[in-house]
Every structure is written in structure tokens, then in C-alpha cells.
Amino acid sequence: MQLDAFDRTLLNLVQEDCSRTAEQLAERVALSPSAIQRRLRRLREEGVITRDIAVVDPRKAGRPTFFIVGLHVEREQPKLLAELRRWLAAEPHIQQAFYVTGEADFVLVITAPDTEAYDGLMARLVTENVNVKRFTTNVALGIIKRGLTIPIPERPDA
Structure with a gap:
């Protein structure tokens, strides 16, 4: 799918705040509200926009702890990797998995209410995935920046 300048501007705006109305977006993009709605619908149908989410302040939601994990596998066999990927994708405490x-085969960003809950999750991970060789854990001491925004240049050649 080719993105034009309107699409690019619109994508940057909805990544910043997806709760803006078509009327509010139309004030920033030189299009009518109905054209904005059509473009957003097309971007969703084409899979450019995969979902709309709310970003929650961790301090106000019980101050969960963030763990950055380097996961090492025993064998990189396609079937075993596919099983592990499915497990990681289904686990709600794993926010991101790469x-x-x-050195590591996967890098995970995990949130848990405390270290005991994290230990339980990792015990399940190792028990339920025989291909996991080992993992290393870093505990986040503070959040400097957290987000999923993809900067989209206004021009495709920029």
C-alpha cells in the first residue's frame, strides 16, 4: 500500500492520540472529516493501523515492575521456535517480544506486580517450553521513555 502525505500526517497524529475525532484531525490535515474517516478505515483494513490502544501510567496502575529479559534457546528448530513464539504471544505479562x-535469541519486555510474580512467570516459561536454555534478567529502575510510536516521515524519500 502506498502512503501519501495525508496518510503519513494522519498516522503520526493518531499515534500521538488516537482518541481525536475526525473533526479534530481534519483541523490538522487538509481534508474533510469524512475523508479522514475513509482514510482511517482503509488504513485499518490494509493492516497499516493494527489496533488502537490506551497507554496506562504504571504508577497510577499499581506501579508494576518492568523486566527486560534475554532469552536463550537450546535449538533453533522451526517447530520449537514456533511453539515458543505462540507461548510468548499469548502471555499477557509479556508486553513485547523480539x-x-x-547473544540472546529473544529479548522480552515483561511487566509484573513484583519479583515473586515474575519468578512464577519465568518458572512456567521454562517448565512449559523445553527449548528454553536460560535467560538473563534486567530490572528496570526507572522509566525514561515508553511507547510504540513509529516515526513516519512526511515524504517517503525522507
Whole structure:
């Protein structure tokens, strides 16, 4: 799908705040509210926008602890990796999971109410996934920046 300048501007705006109305977006993009709605519907249908979410302040939601985990697998067999990916994707405490190059095979961002809950999750991970060799854990001491925004240049060649 080709994104034009209107799409690009619109995507940046809804990533910033997806609760804006079509009328509010139309004030920032030189299109009518109905054209904005059509474009947003098309961007969703084409899978450019995959979902709309609310970003929750962790301090106001019980101050969960964030863990950044390097996960190492025993074997990189496609079937075993697929099973592990499904497990990781289904676990609600795993916010992000990346299959990566380097020392670890996966990098995970996990949130849990405390270290005991994290230990329980990791015990289940190792027990239910025989291909997990080991993992390393970093505990986040503070949040400097947290988000999922993809910066989209106004021009495709920028």
C-alpha cells in the first residue's frame, strides 16, 4: 500500500492520540472529516493501523515492575521456535517480544506486580517450553521513555 502525505500526517497524529475525532484531525490535515474517516478505515483494513490502544501510567496502575529479559534457546528448530513464539504471544505479562541477533535469541519486555510474580512467570516459561536454555534478567529502575510510536516521515524519500 502506498502512503501519501495525508496518510503519513494522519498516522503520526493518531499515534500521538488516537482518541481525536475526525473533526479534530481534519483541523490538522487538509481534508474533510469524512475523508479522514475513509482514510482511517482503509488504513485499518490494509493492516497499516493494527489496533488502537490506551497507554496506562504504571504508577497510577499499581506501579508494576518492568523486566527486560534475554532469552536463550537450546535449538533453533522451526517447530520449537514456533511453539515458543505462540507461548510468548499469548502471555499477557509479556508486553513485547523480539526475535533478535546477538547473544540472546529473544529479548522480552515483561511487566509484573513484583519479583515473586515474575519468578512464577519465568518458572512456567521454562517448565512449559523445553527449548528454553536460560535467560538473563534486567530490572528496570526507572522509566525514561515508553511507547510504540513509529516515526513516519512526511515524504517517503525522507
